[in-house]
Amino acid sequence: SPAFGTANLSNCEREQIHLAGSIQPHGALLTLRDGDFAIMQESANAASFLGMAGPLRGLHPRRLGGDLWARIEPHIAQRSIQSIPLALRCAGPGGAPLNALLHRAGSGELVIELERAGPIIDAAAAIERDVDTILSASSLRELCDSCAVMFRDLTGYDRVMVYRFDDEGHGEVFSETRRPELEAFLGNRYPASDIPQIARRLYERNRVRLLVDIDYTPAPLEPRLSPATGDELDMSLCFLRSASPIHIQYLKNMGVAGTLVVSLMVGGRLWGLISCHHYAPRFLHFEMRAVCELLAEVIGTRIAALESFAQGQAELTVRRLEHRMIQSVCREGDWRGALFDSAQSLLLPLNATGAALLFEGKMRTIGEAPGTEQIRELGAWLAHKLTDGVFATSALATEEPAFTPLTGVASGVVAARISNEPDEMLIWFRKERIRTVTWGGIPFKPPSDSDDPSELSPRRSFAQWHQVVEGTSDPWSAADRAAARLIGESVTDVVMQFRALRILIAQ
Numbered sequence: 145s146p147a148f149g150t151a152n153l154s155n156c157e158r159e160q161i162h163l164a165g166s167i168q169p170h171g172a173l174l175t176l177r178d179g180d181f182a183i184m185q186e187s188a189n190a191a192s193f194l195g196m197a198g199p200l201r202g203l204h205p206r207r208l209g210g211d212l213w214a215r216i217e218p219h220i221a222q223r224s225i226q227s228i229p230l231a232l233r234c235a236g237p238g239g240a241p242l243n244a245l246l247h248r249a250g251s252g253e254l255v256i257e258l259e260r261a262g263p264i265i266d267a268a269a270a271i272e273r274d275v276d277t278i279l280s281a282s283s284l285r286e287l288c289d290s291c292a293v294m295f296r297d298l299t300g301y302d303r304v305m306v307y308r309f310d311d312e313g314h315g316e317v318f319s320e321t322r323r324p325e326l327e328a329f330l331g332n333r334y335p336a337s338d339i340p341q342i343a344r345r346l347y348e349r350n351r352v353r354l355l356v357d358i359d360y361t362p363a364p365l366e367p368r369l370s371p372a373t374g375d376e377l378d379m380s381l382c383f384l385r386s387a388s389p390i391h392i393q394y395l396k397n398m399g400v401a402g403t404l405v406v407s408l409m410v411g412g413r414l415w416g417l418i419s420c421h422h423y424a425p426r427f428l429h430f431e432m433r434a435v436c437e438l439l440a441e442v443i444g445t446r447i448a449a450l451e452s453f454a455q456g457q458a459e460l461t462v463r464r465l466e467h468r469m470i471q472s473v474c475r476e477g478d479w480r481g482a483l484f485d486s487a488q489s490l491l492l493p494l495n496a497t498g499a500a501l502l503f504e505g506k507m508r509t510i511g512e513a514p515g516t517e518q519i520r521e522l523g524a525w526l527a528h529k530l531t532d533g534v535f536a537t538s539a540l541a542t543e544e545p546a547f548t549p550l551t552g553v554a555s556g557v558v559a560a561r562i563s564n565e566p567d568e569m570l571i572w573f574r575k576e577r578i579r580t581v582t583w584g585g586i587p588f589k590p591p592s593d594s595d596d597p598s599e600l601s602p603r604r605s606f607a608q609w610h611q612v613v614e615g616t617s618d619p620w621s622a623a624d625r626a627a628a629r630l631i632g633e634s635v636t637d638v639v640m641q642f643r644a645l646r647i648l649i650a651q
């Protein structure tokens with residue numbers, strides 16, 4: 145794997161970003177030796193940050209002055225991250241009081257990070273109001289839109305985006321608020337590869353990342369390797385960790401000077417990010433970051449509730465559909481009307497763009513669907529795939545190149561059996577996803593394909609996403625497949641009753 149800072153665009157997926165070996169210089173970092181607590185490693189700026197003559201290594205932290213050691217010592221044994229306000233001030237005119245952030249690194253070292261403390265804030269009223277807003281949001285759209293506004297009010301960044309990941313890790317700017325003169329990114333899509341897996345794992349553990357000034361000169365750890373273990377410091381949980389140069393280049397190309405990014409966790413996985421951009425350097429002190437982390441936690445809980453509510457709604461729609469089919473059989477001697485009387489009942493539970501019914505040699509469609517002959521051929525092919533009752537793909541043309549001409553309206557299909565006859569089925573369609581996206585209103589021209597990080601940009605990301613997802617639909621979720629199965633089973637029951645009834649009538 146490429147060491148930190150040595151990755152290029154073809155291997156950046158494996159860059160060891162947690163072994164950065166350097167920090168952002170708005171703070172200072174020290175590691176302490178177990179036993180006597182002597183300073184083992186220091187960021188190159190540590191002595192000047194504290195207005196002392198360096199180097200500091202070998203010294204006991206008591207020698208750093210003020211109340212530093214007296215405040216820190218009682219917390220040494222604790223495993224979780226501690227934020228400890230100090231009376232100690234940083235060097236320079238108007239030297240601000242410092243916060244010490246204390247944690248035990250994965251690689252074993254005791255780590256102290258020093259950064260400017262903020263003014264004492266009383267955020268209780270604001271938090272209460274924001275939590276209220278979050279918990280009363282009744283849809284994902286409402287929730288994310290109001291969270292973007294909330295985070296902008298709270299943090300003062302120029303642009304706040306809610307990124308949402310799909311099941312394949314591709315991202316979408318789902319909500320955005322920004323200074324009016326800035327270009328809109330709302331609706332932009334970008335490929336999973338823009339945020340490597342290693343970074344995603346890291347963001348599940350370290351939920352708030354601050355990049356203060358994109359033009360910073362990293363302060364290296366001295367010595368780089370731990371004298372105790374001979375290893376790199378695992379900086380996964382360091383607040384001051386240097387960001388990957390590739391990502392920094394990306395932000396520079398966008399003209400961004402500072403970022404704050406907060407993880408949104410839902411059901412134990414990284415659901416998305418709240419990403420804040422500023423066009424001048426910007427620092428946010430620990431207490432405010434803690435408020436952001438807390439709100440993100442509440443938002444994650446609300447997202448989980450809304451998602452399970454949506455799932456419940458879909459199941460309810462299917463139950464209603466079943467009820468109406470039975471009514472139709474009784475009233476009209478047929479059940480098909482209930483499926484097709486509104487697009488809502490058949491398409492909504494699966495979020496499909498079209499659907500078709502193949503029954504007793506006849507066909508009915510709703511929404512956007514391929515032509516009759518094409519559906520017939522598709523049905524014949526699907527008949528062999530339906531051994532398990534349900535079949536789903538979000539890349540039909542990859543599964544069977546003969547169906548490439550269907551890509552526009554049917555990149556994705558789900559089929560469910562509705563009787564014992566293998567060629568009787570319901571098929572749902574989803575169109576190609578690049579056809580459902582607009583690029584901030586600007587006509588889209590693919591940029592060049594080079595390996596040069598200086599060409600990274602949202603526009604290039606979008607082009608790459610375009611290439612990756614060409615010929616595919618949005619993926620069908622487990623819930624979508626479950627809904628297809630449920631509808632298939634309902635129809636199977638109704639068809640059996642219907643056929644029994646017909647035999648009765650015929651006698």
Ligand code: BLA
Binds near residue numbers: 155338388391394600
């Ligand atoms: C990290 N890349 C990220 C992050 C975002 C993006 C949001 C997380 C940053 C954080 O949490 O602090 C991507 N940012 C975007 C996109 C937009 C944006 C798409 O504003 C569009 C509006 N990045 C690439 C490529 C590579 C890459 C091609 O685009 C590698 C080949 C690497 N991205 C990369 C790395 C990180 C990253 C290594 C981790 C940065 C870090 O935490 O050190």
